[in-house]
Amino acid sequence: MSKEMQEKTIGFDSFPVEIIHDILRYLRKADMSTLYSCIRVNRNLCKLVIPYIWNNPMPNTYSLINLEIFINLFDEKDKNLLKNQYELDIDDTYQPLFNYTSYIKVLDPRGVRRAAFYWLKNYYVQKFPYSDIYVDFKNNPIIDIIEKSLLRIILKNSSKIENLILDFAEKYQDIPSCNIFLLKELQQGGEGGESNQSEQLSHGIREITKLSIMNPSLKRFDNIQEFLDLLPTICTNIKKIKFYDLFFIEPTMELKLCNVIKSQRNLTSINLTYNIFGLISVIRHQRNSLKKLVLRYIHHNDICLFNTFDQLINLEFLEINECFPINIILEPLIRANLKLVTLKIIDIEGIEGKYDLVESIIKSSGSTLKHLSLNIYVDLIEDKLPLSKLCPNLIHLDLKVSIRVIDEDDDIDVESKKQPTIFNYIDSLKHLKNLHLEFAFYVIGYFEEFDQYINFINFPSLRFISLKDQHYSSNFFKRWFEHFSTMFNKITFYIDSESDEYYFDPLDDFVQEMNDNGLSLVYTFDGYSNFVATDRILC
Template sequence: MLHLNKDVLFLIFEELKNDKKTLYSCILVNRTWCVIAIPILWKNPLQTTLTEKAGRILFSVIFSHLSEESRNILKNQGINNIITEKCQRPLFNYISFWKELNLTFLERINFSKNIGKSNVSIVRNEILKLFINRNTKFLELCIPRNFCYQLHNFPGAEHCFSELESLSFHCHYKTSQTILEGLARICKSIKKLRFHNLYYCTDNSGIIKLIEVQKNLNDIGFIYRSYNRRDEKFNKSLEESLIKHVNTIKYLRIDWKPITRILSYLVNLLGLEINMPHFTNWNNENLSFPILRFLKVQRVPSKILASLIENTKGNLSEISIHYDGADSKRLIQAIYQNCSNLRYLKLSLAVNTNSLISEFENLLINCQFLKELIIDINDIFDILEFCWDKLFEILDRSSPISLCKFNFTSYKTIKLEYLKLFLENWKDKRPMLLIIGNDNYSLDMEVNQQLKDLIEEYKMKGIIKNCYIGGNICEDFEWI
């Protein structure tokens, strides 16, 4: 192992890029391993959330890279507390290894060295000069809200961002569109674009210019994160900016009701996400996405949604739906009649409905590759309870062999006798990974303990492999 070819070691370490702990241990083996592993380890030091201590260490490393010119500028401004004898030049140029630049870390300078507020902008400017130059080249860039530095004006910016492939831009009323207009002049190879918090964006001229100049735009998302929306004219111009990219766009997210016929042109879509602010109808364009694999929609009327699924060609493997509960029977039929390759299904019902139960068994029988099922019932205002007992009975009876991941979420407590019977009848099947997304259990100490005891009992029997009890963390829970 110690004498493996360097290229082989690189390929092995690349597989460990998301396992920082193991990768760190590799740099301690010998110099060869260290030289190969360090660039991978430092490709994105901000991949995980930093603790306060880790933040201070990171800034110490960054400050150690400052040029003599930058050090003198800071000293001349009376900022001496970050320039110490300890800031010696490191053995590696760690900054040159960064490929993913998330500028939100600049917001943490305040606590890192107790720098006065009046000096923060000076320090940030010198750090940006350290990252943006002719010796660095980034593939991914994240610009936070309130960011006001014109990146394109830094010397070397054209080289630094010339091969940028991914940009995440957080809008705010203080964020100038000129930042995006400047990047549009030097960034032509962006494949993935995300525009967050669009509600705070009063002008979309920079967004449109950046979109228009891209040569191979593949993945784009417009994210509001608010029930408030801009006027239709604002959203319409964003849709129109995508027209010239209909042949390359494969993933799209919009947080509004479609205004133009842009969806009818995007026949090459692999992934589509539509998050409508309210349950409002819109014209059914008889949309057809023949190669669509991933569909995530929120508050799209079930009638339109069923029609959309019916017009796919059987390639859908992941579906996540939050809908109004109306005509759920047709929706479930559309899924099992057209999605035989389905592997992931999330159904989030805005109102309680038991009408899907009658067709749910057909879904399990026809979707034999299903691995993960999430049922999220928003029944906080409903008098009737959702039929968990009937659902569990069907799951025990008709689940395909592949299905072993479950997430059951409800505002009302799922009765323990239903869960116990479900688990008891699951024996002789694959051990399940289970989430019970309900905080109400913690309100009653006795019931909470009974649930924990129930889970432990079926863990001991090998029926449950792993379980989480609490809020709805369906897409973030580490299953194993």
């Protein structure tokens, strides 16, 4: 066989396994339908794909899972109840090709209950197509049996549950007994010697590294309370904790969640949403290991509450989203002399009067800072150091630029000063690859010829740029295209579909004319216009 013929017969199996896994990880996030299609290619690829599909199979919205592949693993008692007492025609002889539960890494008990609920509804639709049988999601003994059986199987057979997601919303009622989560039923009444019990101890939720808790119920459910008491005693290797949408957290539950944080050996990430002040006070217990901190919608005036933030010297990622007053959070963080990689400060007030504090954190991070997101007022950065001097190694920059409402008595010459300010501020970032600028409150339209300054900025490494504004002008877009088409292969205009035809039609004609040059037009409904350039032309 010639060399040419041999090259033609090389199959997909010849790909390095590492590259295949990179592709499958991407498809797992972006295109599940293609991932399912990969199963049919051949047996070897099927074996590689199955763990990605079954990483987190339980539904968040309406979707069906073929529960028959699990039923043969149910306890005989549960199978008999379903078949004899509730008269379900279930096939417990089906033998699946894989032990699918061994691949599950994400456990969401609510998803398990939804899987049972949707399966039961579909079962009745198929068996009794003209019936109006009502399936109660909260109170249904059949769903209870299936849910508990599924949880037992997952917790017993999964090689390692990494991520536990708990939704305590009242609509879901209480969680199943914590004995299921801890596999106590198997340990106390199971068969086998000590080696078998030792093997079981490695399963369940003991080795989770991620914990998410949301939506605490207003009611006090016994199983939830008992579970939160036991959680810090059995899970001490959690790396990432996310508590969000905890609108109505009561003191007892807050204390239990504080114990969860304090009990972890090396917690690297904490994400807190809304006014859970007790949890903020215990962050200091993880000061040596904590690398990521996200605070959202925290409104509190107690300076002492945040004083210990000056101990968070190892932070690499900091996000502060609409917290008030922001200065009592920033001031202790300045004392920590942070070396951040990512800084995101999202404030509806545009960090008015607080920019000096933000600048101090940017300056202390210096060359380590790679990702920066800010809401700023144009006049507040007048005469400030440009980012190229503060953090020269930025790769990703996201700015929302606004204009303050200026009183007549304010000594601010808006017309003469503000046009070039924002571009002086961001110019000459040599490593910048991704730039997003959103101009709020008609910033572009407020200043004459504002768009022309874009021609003078120097970003030699830029791969993506997005310019977004509520003000619409076809001339702006045309000039931007003329400038950026010399640097980018693909340019798209995103235009509000309700824009005036007076502006709309000329731009539409221009896009048709330039279609061969990589220009396209997309209609949207958000009231904004958006200019996006991607795919840098490599010289």
